Amino acid sequence: MLIRPTDRGYEHPTPSEITPRALVENRRAWLARLATGAAGAALAGWAARDALAQAAPGQLAPLPAVKSTVAGATTMEKLTSYKDASSYNNFYEFGTDKSDPARLAGRLKTEPWSVQIDGLVKKPGRMALEDLMKLAPMEERIYRLRCVEGWSMVIPWVGYSLAELIRHVEPLGSARFVEFTTLADPATMPGVRSAVLDWPYVEGLRLDEAQHPLTLLAFGMYGEVLPKQNGAPLRLVVPWKYGFKSAKSLVRIRFTDRQPVTAWGRAAPQEYGFYSNVNPNVDHPRWSQATERRIGEDGLFAKKRKTLLFNGYEAQVASLYAGMDLKANF
Structure with missing residues (x-):
């Protein structure tokens, strides 16, 4: 005392x-x-x-994990509280307000769950959630997550590198991109009855981005399975890109030779480019990206943080974009 x-x-x-x-x-x-x-x-x-x-509240099933050995996979920054991380969310399938997912996601049915894997792969098929969870050892990774709207969090995720799944399904030599499709169920997701986006939600990565060790297939956070409002039962986490690239509640992963047309790319291509790497030097058409607000530091005198290029993961991922114009390829 x-x-x-x-x-x-x-x-x-x-x-x-x-x-x-x-x-x-x-x-x-x-x-x-x-x-x-x-x-x-x-x-x-x-x-x-x-x-x-x-x-963590200890209300969901525990999901044990080992510490990740992937370079850059753990930041020493202060964690965002579980309460903030699970109550302030973008998940438009449940509504556009930040509180809508926590309020409305309880009806989402996550059992049974499976993911269809198809396209340019040697081993297409439907994989049950249980089989996906057994595919590789679970790791804990503490990632920064930066939203295009200017706020950020630090969250301990549980999962494994998406590259493990990609190796398992064996992409063909012609595969260049990976497309991710999320659940769109009007019965349990009231947001998909709106015209805010063309459902289902679709996102995509270049194959080399998807294979990068930092790209995470996440099944949990804070040592527990994912809350429904955070993308249960499995989601993507791409820490150097804006949060909307990390698709939630995945139901399909497709390998293709063409760049996927994403949900936000279709809705507002002038605002949401395919790459969407965190870049303080490229403003959103309606606001600056030079600074960010860390959720949980909302006091009257809390200073905004400077946005870091690639969200602070430049040392790990900059080589993916060597020679590219990061303003043209936003």
């Missing part, structure tokens, strides 16, 4: 300054482990688990 001297004498601590009892007990247990010499190797993992335990 911290007691601060002030001009009025001593001031009682605020509730936020009082160490929670559970945390004290965790620290006591850690000290006991230290005394036996076991804590040294577990220190980093202990801190991470403790942070996740405080962030």
Whole structure:
């Protein structure tokens, strides 16, 4: 407990300054482990688990994962709280307001679930969710996620590199792009009854982008399975691109020799280019992309952050775009 001297004498601590009892007990247990010499190797993992335990509600099924060894796959930035990450979402299938997905996604049926894989591959077919989850070891990756609207989060995802699935289905030599289609069910997704987009939602990547180790096929976050409002039961996470490229609730993955026509590319091609790499030097036609607002830092005096090229993943992905005009190919 911290007691601060002030001009009025001593001031009682605020509730936020009082160490929670559970945390004290965790620290006591850690000290006991230290005394036996076991804590040294577990220190980093202990801190991470403790942070996740405080962030996640423990209401969804746990999804164990190992720490990722992919370069750049974990940032040391402060995590966005689970509450913010699961209540402030863009998922237009449930509505255009940020609170609509958390409010309306409860009716989404995620069992049974399967994904159709077709197009230019040697092994087309329909894969059940259970088989997809067993295809490669689950990893935890703490990624920044940047929205084209100017806000960002830091989320611990659980999944594996999409490249694992791509290797499994064996694309043909003529395949150059991967198209992702998401569920569009009017019975459980009220947003698809609107004309805001031409449903179903479609996104796409070049094959080399899809094969990059950072491109994640995610099945969970914060150590648990994905909440429905965050794209359950599986979604794409492409951390160096704006968030709308990371398609949710996937039902089809198609390999093609032609650049896919995406949902936002069809609706507003002058605003949402196919590549949509995070770039502070390329403004959206209606607002600047030079700065961003981190969700959870919404105080009156909270400063906006400078937007990082490729969302901070330049060292890992810039080579994908060598020689390209990043303003023309926005």
